[in-house]
Amino acid sequence: MQARGVYDPHEFDAWLAARGWAWQGLDRGDYAIGFDEAHVLYICEDPVRWCETFLVEPRTGEPWRFFDYQRDSVRAWSQDVVHQDGAEVGKTREIMCLILWGECTAMGLTVRRPWMLIGAPQQTHLDEIILAVEEQMGVQEGGGAGGTLLSQQWLKPKRTPHTMHRFLTPPLDGEKAGIGRVYYRPAGHDGEAFRGVHVNAMLLMDEAAKLKRAVQWSEFWRSAMPGCRRRVYSVPDGDRSTEFFRMTQQATESLPPGRTGFRLFHWPKTIMPAPFWSPEREAEFARLYGGRQTPGFKRNVLGDWGEAENPVWSWDVILPNVQTLDDYRVLKLTADTSRDELAIELKRVELHVEQGRKAGADVWLLDTTIPLGAFLRGEDEARRTAMRALLREHLDGAGRGVFWAGADLGESNDPTEIILSEQHGPKLVDVLRISARGLPYHMQRELIYGIDEMFGRLPHWGVDLGAAGTVVVKDLQTLEAYADARFDERMTGFQFSNAVDCVGEDGEALRDATDDDAEGEARIVRAPAKHWATQCITARLQAIGYALAYDTEVLNHMTNHTARQGSKWPIYAKKDDHDIDARRMQMLRKLFDEGGSYVDVFSVGAHRRAA
Numbered sequence: 001m002q003a004r005g006v007y008d009p010h011e012f013d014a015w016l017a018a019r020g021w022a023w024q025g026l027d028r029g030d031y032a033i034g035f036d037e038a039h040v041l042y043i044c045e046d047p048v049r050w051c052e053t054f055l056v057e058p059r060t061g062e063p064w065r066f067f068d069y070q071r072d073s074v075r076a077w078s079q080d081v082v083h084q085d086g087a088e089v090g091k092t093r094e095i096m097c098l099i100l101w102g103e104c105t106a107m108g109l110t111v112r113r114p115w116m117l118i119g120a121p122q123q124t125h126l127d128e129i130i131l132a133v134e135e136q137m138g139v140q141e142g143g144g145a146g147g148t149l150l151s152q153q154w155l156k157p158k159r160t161p162h163t164m165h166r167f168l169t170p171p172l173d174g175e176k177a178g179i180g181r182v183y184y185r186p187a188g189h190d191g192e193a194f195r196g197v198h199v200n201a202m203l204l205m206d207e208a209a210k211l212k213r214a215v216q217w218s219e220f221w222r223s224a225m226p227g228c229r230r231r232v233y234s235v236p237d238g239d240r241s242t243e244f245f246r247m248t249q250q251a252t253e254s255l256p257p258g259r260t261g262f263r264l265f266h267w268p269k270t271i272m273p274a275p276f277w278s279p280e281r282e283a284e285f286a287r288l289y290g291g292r293q294t295p296g297f298k299r300n301v302l303g304d305w306g307e308a309e310n311p312v313w314s315w316d317v318i319l320p321n322v323q324t325l326d327d328y329r330v331l332k333l334t335a336d337t338s339r340d341e342l343a344i345e346l347k348r349v350e351l352h353v354e355q356g357r358k359a360g361a362d363v364w365l366l367d368t369t370i371p372l373g374a375f376l377r378g379e380d381e382a383r384r385t386a387m388r389a390l391l392r393e394h395l396d397g398a399g400r401g402v403f404w405a406g407a408d409l410g411e412s413n414d415p416t417e418i419i420l421s422e423q424h425g426p427k428l429v430d431v432l433r434i435s436a437r438g439l440p441y442h443m444q445r446e447l448i449y450g451i452d453e454m455f456g457r458l459p460h461w462g463v464d465l466g467a468a469g470t471v472v473v474k475d476l477q478t479l480e481a482y483a484d485a486r487f488d489e490r491m492t493g494f495q496f497s498n499a500v501d502c503v504g505e506d507g508e509a510l511r512d513a514t515d516d517d518a519e520g521e522a523r524i525v526r527a528p529a530k531h532w533a534t535q536c537i538t539a540r541l542q543a544i545g546y547a548l549a550y551d552t553e554v555l556n557h558m559t560n561h562t563a564r565q566g567s568k569w570p571i572y573a574k575k576d577d578h579d580i581d582a583r584r585m586q587m588l589r590k591l592f593d594e595g596g597s598y599v600d601v602f603s604v605g606a607h608r609r610a611a
Contacts, residue, residue: 001043004063006052015042044105044170047074051097054104054149058135067273070094073265077107077202082244082251083233085267086303088276091233095204096132098231103167103180104153107201113169113178114201117223119194121210123162123186129206130163130184155179162186162193187211191219200225208234208244217243230262236305238295240556241576245305249359249552268303312534312561312572313541321546322358324351328430328549329365331394333447335372335438342372346394349549360550366394375443380481387446388453395432397454404428405451405459406586408578409444409468410437416444416468417578418451419586420459421546428540428586429547433554433579441471448476452485461491462589464581469493494588496530496581503591505536531569533584536591554579 001007016022016038026035033041043050048071055064066074070090073081077098085091099116101107107114120126137154155166165182180201185193190213203224211217224230234244251264269277269285282301289296298306307314332345346366352359374386391397402423410416416439420432436447452459463469476487502510502525511522527535540546548555561580563570 001053045108047101050101055136069271080230080262082247082262083265084248086269087235087300089267095129106169111201112172115181115199116202117183117197117199118204119220120206121187125207126184187216191216194219194223197223198225203230205232208232209237236299238306238308241560269301308560308562310562312563313558315559317541320544321548322550323547325549329432331434333436340372341369343369349551351550360552384446387450391450391454399456403455403459404586404590405461406582407463408581409472411468415578417582419582444472445475460589460593462585463493464585465493465495492589494529498529499526500529502527502532528569533587536587
């Protein structure tokens with residue numbers, strides 16, 4: 001340690017004093033251990049100290065050294081940790097250090113026979129970690145141990161079908177030495193390789209942003225036994241629909257030890273010492289990624305999320321519209337016919353500012369299940385009564401005002417999304433979002449009827465005429481059971497592929513100056529309903545015409561929503577767009593309404609609007 005510059009007598013003094021020990025007591029044998037044993041304990045308890053004592057820089061042969069910013073993260077080994085970092089800042093090196101320290105010291109002499117699981121999207125991501133561990137142990141693939149100080153703890157690994165390293169771990173409490181294991185498993189498309197693995201020391205996931213499916217994470221998490229620590233590492237990739245993004249948003253920087261939750265570390269390349277970061281390197285990366293404001297620079301250099309590639313809406317456009325909405329509610333309904341259960345989730349959203357940026361926290365008000373039969377079977381009036389009771393129990397409703405509702409209705413596998421907003425002057429203030437899954441058509445009819453009743457028959461409805469929407473809209477407008485709601489007057493169905501006149505919310509039509517009609521006037525531009533609704537939503541967002549809650553799910557879907565250029569009009573991505581389509585329906589209803597605008601009187605095309 002002295003030769004490597006690691007040993008600090010004053011630091012060792014402080015370590016002794018924290019335990020009520022002294023040099024003289026060690027010399028006298030007052031603590032049942034001598035100086036040498038105390039020094040070993042002093043080394044093993046701290047992963048930074050242990051690594052800098054025993055590890056070697058593979059490229060230079062010099063003693064291992066951490067950058068200053070790495071030390072806090074390595075020493076937070078007893079916490080759950082999320083790393084949102086730039087590229088090549090030391091994530092893989094940290095993983096390797098924690099593996100070696102944990103196995104060779106039994107997690108600082110705290111875990112008997114530690115077992116770990118190292119995950120990554122692909123095997124190629126794991127290979128670098130495997131090779132780094134074996135190089136430090138002084139072994140070659142398939143060979144025996146070499147001559148490093150650590151080689152006496154190396155045991156022959158298992159190579160197929162996936163690599164498993166084995167280590168001779170130090171005994172605890174007078175037991176014999178044990179055998180520690182480190183499993184290296186690629187996630188694959190469904191996390192199947194994680195099945196059957198159960199570990200008691202650490203779960204570590206590298207390149208976490210590239211795991212896109214929930215089942216990959218659920219299989220990974222289930223491997224952890226009680227007391228197992230979790231650590232997740234990645235460079236952001238702009239996809240805010242992933243579990244990794246959710247974790248980074250919910251993690252807390254500088255989370256004190258002992259507190260529940262994930263501790264967030266954020267390492268941009270800009271905190272690295274020279275020559276890893278310098279004005280020359282900054283200019284090089286700016287050229288490489290096409291500028292300092294590009295997604296590539298923000299992600300790989302700054303470790304920020306940046307934007308999705310070809311986004312429809314950026315965070316910079318959306319965030320000014322995000323406000324504190326105390327009355328906003330999210331109601332989720334999930335019908336499980338096989339178990340005859342209806343799952344009900346209700347939450348509100350709290351907005352707070354962390355380090356100058358807006359962030360939202362979900363406050364769950366209800367998470368329960370009730371019997372489904374009352375909503376599916378029996379007389380119409382009984383089923384309506386059940387739906388009315390459910391909504392009235394959890395929602396407040398309203399008796400006056402102007403409300404705009406948009407709905408994208410789903411079949412058995414697709415969710416139904418409903419957005420309801422109240423008009424305050426020129427601003428649309430979100431009031432309610434309902435997400436329902438597994439609801440049959442007649443139950444969706446009663447859901448819409450019940451919401452409409454809760455809000456005093458005031459909402460103006462726009463509904464997507466897909467497979468489910470066509471049936472539900474037709475029934476709501478024509479069946480006698482819904483006649484009192486007058487849906488034929490207040491509900492309009494739209495098909496996204498149909499062309500509409502490009503008329504804005506101000507009543508002005510977009511005209512093509514190069515194309516005259518038969519009367520010599522510039523012809524009104526027509527565009528697919530989906531595209532024109534998107535353009536009008538964008539215009540309203542730019543004018544801060546919405547009041548949105550920090551509903552993480554909704555905002556993630558909006559900022560992840562992308563488009564590519566078609567032959568004439570953009571082609572919008574279909575992933576996670578149900579709540580977006582509901583907002584498009586809301587906008588279309590507002591554009592082509594005849595009685596709901598706050599403006600006194602103005603005309604749109606051939607229609608006259610009145611307040």
